[in-house]
Amino acid sequence: AAGVIQSPRHLIKEKRETATLKCYPIPRHDTVYWYQQGPGQDPQFLISFYEKMQSDKGSIPDRFSAQQFSDYHSELNMSSLELGDSALYFCASSQTSGAASSYNEQFFGPGTRLTVL
Amino acid sequence: GQNIDQPTEMTATEGAIVQINCTYQTSGFNGLFWYQQHAGEAPTFLSYNVLDGLEEKGRFSSFLSRSKGYSYLLLKELQMKDSASYLCAVRPTGFQKLVFGTGTRLLVSP
Numbered sequence: 001a002a003g004v005i006q007s008p009r010h011l012i013k014e015k016r017e018t019a020t021l022k023c024y025p026i027p028r029h030d031t032v033y034w035y036q037q038g039p040g041q042d043p044q045f046l047i048s049f050y051e052k053m054q055s056d057k058g059s060i061p062d063r064f065s066a067q068q069f070s071d072y073h074s075e076l077n078m079s080s081l082e083l084g085d086s087a088l089y090f091c092a093s094s095q096t097s098g099a100a101s102s103y104n105e106q107f108f109g110p111g112t113r114l115t116v117l
Numbered sequence: 118g119q120n121i122d123q124p125t126e127m128t129a130t131e132g133a134i135v136q137i138n139c140t141y142q143t144s145g146f147n148g149l150f151w152y153q154q155h156a157g158e159a160p161t162f163l164s165y166n167v168l169d170g171l172e173e174k175g176r177f178s179s180f181l182s183r184s185k186g187y188s189y190l191l192l193k194e195l196q197m198k199d200s201a202s203y204l205c206a207v208r209p210t211g212f213q214k215l216v217f218g219t220g221t222r223l224l225v226s227p
Contacts, residue, residue: 042220045214103162108159113157
């Protein structure tokens, strides 16, 4: 079965640089979520999109922005990177409308490990 | 706000049974999820509870008491590959996002 695809898997940047993380949800999933997981921490919700519109916003810094495109893939743009931005960034997707499962469970991608030097 | 608590670490022996508890205090509730996460990997879905009671899926069972703000994940016939972190996550009312607990690191020894 198709899974959530994230690219790149690893990214190394310097302070004050910019980074773009990409997420390709499972086909027919209409909702995409972004989470940040620091070392030894639980995943923290950043932002989500439903049918290409922002549906919820969490603890996402103003330096970060995200969008979902017409093909449902999503990109997380990060500017003025700081050392504290080093983390695993997970994208997850779910089928919210007309879901076969009432769980609306989120399926997570493999993550992008961002290291800021 | 949301507050979700789990024990930080647990150890158990191969073949044994272990129960991982989760307590939550949320401003709304629209379901509780358990995820398994191996180090450096993505969380994978284990179970979902929205009504009180026990849900069983093979070696894994999850229980929910909404009035007590309490859930547990029960793992039976433990295997070495069950060594991982187990994340309790609540979906607040009206939102789809998940609010994760601190996670419980389970170590299964021979």
